[in-house]
Amino acid sequence: MNLRKYFIMGSQNCNYTPEDVLEKAAQAGITAFQFREKGEGSLTGQDKLALGRRLRDICTRYNVLFFVNDDIDLVERLGADGIHVGQDDMRLKEVRKMFPDKIIGLSVSSQTEVENSSIELADYLGAGSVFATSSKDDAEQAVGTKWIKTLKRQFPDMPIVGIGGITEKNAASVINAGADGVAVISAITKADNVEVTVQNL
Numbered sequence: 001m002n003l004r005k006y007f008i009m010g011s012q013n014c015n016y017t018p019e020d021v022l023e024k025a026a027q028a029g030i031t032a033f034q035f036r037e038k039g040e041g042s043l044t045g046q047d048k049l050a051l052g053r054r055l056r057d058i059c060t061r062y063n064v065l066f067f068v069n070d071d072i073d074l075v076e077r078l079g080a081d082g083i084h085v086g087q088d089d090m091r092l093k094e095v096r097k098m099f100p101d102k103i104i105g106l107s108v109s110s111q112t113e114v115e116n117s118s119i120e121l122a123d124y125l126g127a128g129s130v131f132a133t134s135s136k137d138d139a140e141q142a143v144g145t146k147w148i149k150t151l152k153r154q155f156p157d158m159p160i161v162g163i164g165g166i167t168e169k170n171a172a173s174v175i176n177a178g179a180d181g182v183a184v185i186s187a188i189t190k191a192d193n194v195e196v197t198v199q200n201l
C-alpha cells in the first residue's frame with residue numbers, strides 16, 4: 001500500500017474538468033486517490049456515481065489506489081480499493097464488518113479521538129489538520145507536525161498520512177516528522193503546473 005502522494009478531490013475542488021486534473025496528477029506520479037465529492041457545489045446521485053466511475057477508471061489505468069470518502073454505498077459500486085472515514089462517519093467497527101478485505105483509513109486529530117477509536121481495525125491513519133486549511137469547512141484547529149510524531153510513537157507500525165494545508169514547501173517537514181505520506185487537495189487542484197507540484201511533493 002503506497003500512500004506517499006495521496007491526492008484527494010471532488011468536482012467542487014476543480015477549476016477545470018476533474019478527469020483532466022486526475023489524469024495529470026496520475027501521470028505525474030500520485031500513488032493514491034480519494035474521491036471526496038462533498039460540500040458546496042458537489043455532485044449527488046447518478047452524477048456523482050458517473051463521475052466516480054470515470055475517476056476510478058483513470059486510477060485503474062495508472063495503477064493508483066482508489067479510495068472513497070465517507071460514502072459506504074459507493075465502495076463496491078466503484079470497485080474501490082478502500083474507504084476513508086472520520087470521527088463523525090460510520091463507526092470503524094461497522095465499516096470493518098462491511099468491508100473485511102478493503103483498505104480502511106481513519107482520521108484522528110487528537111489523543112481523545114485516539115482513545116475513542118478502534119485504531120487496530122484501521123489500515124492507515126489520516127492525521128490532521130497539520131497546517132491551516134481552507135479546503136474543509138469543519139476542520140479541527142491545526143495540530144502541527146508534532147501530532148505526526150506523537151501518533152507515530154504510539155503506533156510505529158501503522159501507516160500515517162499527514163493532511164491539511166500541506167504544500168510543496170512544507171511536505172518534507174511532514175515526512176521528516178514520521179509520516180508515510182502526504183494527503184493534499186489544493187496543492188494539486190490549484191497548482192500552476194501539476195507535474196512539477198507532484199514531483200516536489
Ligand SMILES: Cc1ncc(COP(=O)(O)OP(=O)(O)O)c(N)n1
Binds near residue numbers: 084
Ligand atoms: C487521508 C484523509 N485523512 C483525513 C480525512 C478527513 O476525513 P473526515 O474527518 O471524515 O472529513 P471529511 O473528509 O469526510 O470531510 C480524509 N478525508 N482523508
Ligand SMILES: Cc1nc(C(=O)O)sc1CCOP(=O)(O)O
Binds near residue numbers: 107
Ligand atoms: C479533507 C481534509 N481533512 C482534513 C483533516 O484535518 O482531517 S484537512 C482536509 C482538507 C485538506 O485540503 P488541503 O490540502 O487543500 O489543505
Ligand SMILES: [Mg+2]
Binds near residue numbers: 070084085087
Ligand atoms: Mg468523513
